[in-house]
Amino acid sequence: MNRNIYIWFSILVVSGFFLFMTDLALGSVKIPFKDFLSTLFSGDKQSVWFTTLFEFRLPKAWVAAFAGAALSVSGLQMQTLFRNPLAGPYILGISSGAGLGVALLVLGFPALLSFGSHYFLNQWALVIAAWIGSAAILLFIMIVSIRVRDIMTILIFGIMFGSAATALISILQYFGSDASVKAFVIWTMGSLGGVTNNQLFIFIPSILAGLLIALVLPKSLNVLLLGENYARTMGLNVMVTRILIFISTSMLAGTVTAFCGPIGFIGIAIPHIARMLFHTANHFVLVPASILLGMNTMLLSDIISQLPGNATILPITSITALLGIPIVIWIIIRNQKLTHTV
Amino acid sequence: MxxxxxxxxxxxxxxxxxxxxxxxxxxxxxxxxxxxxxxxxxxxxxxxxxxxxxxxxxxxxxxxxxxxxxxxxxxxxxxxxxxxxxxxxxxxxxxxxxxxxxxxxxxxxxxxxxxxxxxxxxxxxxxxxxxxxxxxxxxxxxxxxxxxxxxxxxxxxxxxxxxxxxxxxxxxxxxxxxxxxxxxxxxxxxxxxxxxxxxxxxxxxxxxxxxxxxxxxxxxxxxxxxxxxxxxxxxxxxxxxxxxxxxxxxxxxSSTLQFRNKKNKRVPIQVIGTGKVFQFTLMALDRLGFDTDCNNSPALTVKIIATKQTTVWKFAHGNNILEFNSIYELQEALREFLMYS
Missing domain, CATH: 3.40.50.300 (P-loop containing nucleotide triphosphate hydrolases)
Structure with a gap:
């Protein structure tokens, strides 16, 4: 690793910290800067700002940071595994699976949601439905993966499973009531603010587990750059690596989708930015770089989403798309060979 | 192990x-x-x-x-x-x-x-x-x-x-x-x-x-x-x-010790000459579809006359004799000849 890499890592850590603080400081309610600092660092429960900061903004900032890291790392793993620059965390249909789970709940059993007053159901029903949906898709992929040697066949299966889930969602939407269709559409727009402090205790450990797997895989991911056949002849246990990557991706992308909805583009764009910035294909650099860049970008997206002020918050998926698309286009123009390579 | x-x-x-x-x-x-x-x-x-x-x-x-x-x-x-x-x-x-x-x-x-x-x-x-x-x-x-x-x-x-x-x-x-x-x-x-x-x-x-x-x-x-x-x-x-x-x-x-492509050689031709230029002329005629291996004096002959400065190819066809200064000139004339004969 050369010096530039350490400089960039330092910059990203510092900017991440400032974006995190900015994200906390901004929001629908204006908190005077002095009060913001004193409440944040004293943790004074008597402060009028305590609830706003610790019950709403802090969990949201944590969710933004961890969701950004999770989506970027799973996107990186998918791009390397499938040797495809357009692969992302959702390429295997994880988001479609989660969407089907949510659609079944919201559109198929709207009666369930009318028990909305029930605390547990209210808080966890959507999350669990989304999780079961993405886990079901992943289970299919795993079963195919054990029987099929060619990774591209698995990719096609993933896309087909995802499309099938989307088709079922359309049927459910067609028969759904106006109110439940709207509820579903709002879920697809994504939201970082829906995660409570209670849920954070599930959200963060799940993502940490996924990141942990990613952090022990760099050497295997490096060998996979040459494709699975070369990796086999160099002694890599391709089957085990594949399954570890799938598990890691479902922990990462599955969890984010379950809690925040399908947030796009971060997972595709960030790994490319990491490669551009660090001029390397080495995953010992790219995995931590994607974590830091993902955190920065997601915090920035969250800050932008609340720029309109007042109580208006723009849908986070629109922000990540509008932020991600120019970056991807810029990268393609700067590096025209991208169409042939990862 | x-x-x-x-x-x-x-x-x-x-x-x-x-x-x-x-x-x-x-x-x-x-x-x-x-x-x-x-x-x-x-x-x-x-x-x-x-x-x-x-x-x-x-x-x-x-x-x-x-x-x-x-x-x-x-x-x-x-x-x-x-x-x-x-x-x-x-x-x-x-x-x-x-x-x-x-x-x-x-x-x-x-x-x-x-x-x-x-x-x-x-x-x-x-x-x-x-x-x-x-x-x-x-x-x-x-x-x-x-x-x-x-x-x-x-x-x-x-x-x-x-x-x-x-x-x-x-x-x-x-x-x-x-x-x-x-x-x-x-x-x-x-x-x-x-x-x-x-x-x-x-x-x-x-x-x-x-x-x-x-x-x-x-x-x-x-x-x-x-x-x-x-x-x-x-x-x-x-x-x-x-x-x-x-x-x-x-x-x-087996003469060039190489794999080559067989052609349907139809037109027999006799080539007279020596040295490298002779070999290359054979190669060119072979490429054009002539049979240079024949022994029974055919109607066509190419004679190579080499001096220190120049090489001249003489193509004899019946009583007609044409002179050329390069293999390319010879080749283009022979192509025409093949087309009209």
Whole structure:
């Protein structure tokens, strides 16, 4: 690793910290800067700002940071595994699976949601439905993966499973009531603010587990750059690596989708930015770089989403798309060979 | 277990092919062969006969239908994944390249089976990487992105990676495909050097028989009936190589010692002359579709009159005599002649 890499890592850590603080400081309610600092660092429960900061903004900032890291790392793993620059965390249909789970709940059993007053159901029903949906898709992929040697066949299966889930969602939407269709559409727009402090205790450990797997895989991911056949002849246990990557991706992308909805583009764009910035294909650099860049970008997206002020918050998926698309286009123009390579 | 290259690679009663549903498709016959350590072996055979499948079967990327592959008297099926990776390395035809991967990092990947699961490089690793790059002459490209390399340079980098893997046996699937003529020669000559200087056993498949013939110790000729091995010259003498092309227009020309394309030669012509210019004139006439081998004085003659300064071709057709100053002029006139006669 050369010096530039350490400089960039330092910059990203510092900017991440400032974006995190900015994200906390901004929001629908204006908190005077002095009060913001004193409440944040004293943790004074008597402060009028305590609830706003610790019950709403802090969990949201944590969710933004961890969701950004999770989506970027799973996107990186998918791009390397499938040797495809357009692969992302959702390429295997994880988001479609989660969407089907949510659609079944919201559109198929709207009666369930009318028990909305029930605390547990209210808080966890959507999350669990989304999780079961993405886990079901992943289970299919795993079963195919054990029987099929060619990774591209698995990719096609993933896309087909995802499309099938989307088709079922359309049927459910067609028969759904106006109110439940709207509820579903709002879920697809994504939201970082829906995660409570209670849920954070599930959200963060799940993502940490996924990141942990990613952090022990760099050497295997490096060998996979040459494709699975070369990796086999160099002694890599391709089957085990594949399954570890799938598990890691479902922990990462599955969890984010379950809690925040399908947030796009971060997972595709960030790994490319990491490669551009660090001029390397080495995953010992790219995995931590994607974590830091993902955190920065997601915090920035969250800050932008609340720029309109007042109580208006723009849908986070629109922000990540509008932020991600120019970056991807810029990268393609700067590096025209991208169409042939990862 | 140590893998000193004592006994080399033995293929015993091997059947290659694939399963399609419940059916089994066997490619060719039963294969028996032996590769001595330190030899350069060229795998020859027509398209679709199973050269790539054989190579993939040897390095266990593809399951065999039956039979054994024995490496240094150990059945390779009994070797662990890592032991295999330390015994056989592969350079395939896969042209896909990841961007932002530097040549040195690519070569470093070859050290994968030698390192522990999550460790950095030892000084021994670094040494091995450096030597591997030196051997294929790409050290000056070490920091280049592999997408910036020419096909020949990339092929060399992939060979350096196989060398860094430090295996007694190296398999290459069509390393000369996609290369220009000079690069084809330098590629095979590089492989030859590796067998001599590093005692590697190298098996490479190729369609460039004329080039392979100038370097390979042994040809493995793969046909529908199985595999026949021997020195290239022996296989020419006993007709094995020519049999490969029965039914096609390719034949072995024993005067030039090359495979050539048969033409339907219709028009007999007599050529009178000596030396290099004579040989090249024969070549040109052969290309145009004339039969220059005939002895029964034909109606057409080309006479080459060479002085110190100039060469003149005289084309005689009945009583007409035409003079030309280059083979091109002769050729264009003869083409016209063929068209109207």
């Amino acid at each position: 140590e893998f000193d290259s004592i006994n080399g690679l033995t293929i015993q009663n091997l059947a290659i092919g694939y399963h399609k549903g419940s059916e089994t498709h066997q490619l060719g016959g039963i294969i028996n062969a032996h590769a001595k350590p330190g030899s350069l072996i060229s795998l020859i055979g027509p398209n679709g006969v199973g050269k790539s499948t054989l190579i993939r079967t040897i390095c266990q990327l593809h399951p065999s239908l039956s039979g054994q592959i024995i490496i240094n008297s150990i059945d390779s099926a009994k070797l662990s994944r890592l032991q295999m990776a330390k015994t056989i390395s592969l350079v395939s035809t896969d042209l896909y390249r990841s961007s932002k991967l530097k040549v040195a990092d690519l070569v470093e990947l070859g050290r994968f089976p030698h390192g522990s699961w999550f460790s950095g490089l030892s000084s021994n690793d670094n040494n091995c990487i450096k030597i591997s790059m030196d051997q294929v002459n790409i050290s000056s490209l070490a920091q280049r992105d592999i997408t910036e390399l020419s096909d020949g340079e990339y092929q060399r980098a992939m060979i350096a990676r196989a060398l860094a893997q430090d295996t007694p046996i190296v398999l290459l699937d069509e390393p000369t495909a996609f290369l220009d003529l000079a690069n084809k020669f330098s590629m095979v000559s590089l492989l030859w050097n590796l067998t001599r200087n590093n005692q590697k056993t190298i098996l490479f498949s190729t369609h460039d028989i004329n080039i392979a013939m100038q370097f390979a110790d042994v040809f493995w000729v793969l046909t529908k009936d199985g595999l026949k091995a021997g020195a290239p010259e022996d296989l020419i003498i006993d007709g094995t190589l020519e049999d490969l092309y029965t039914g096609t227009s390719v034949f072995f020309d």
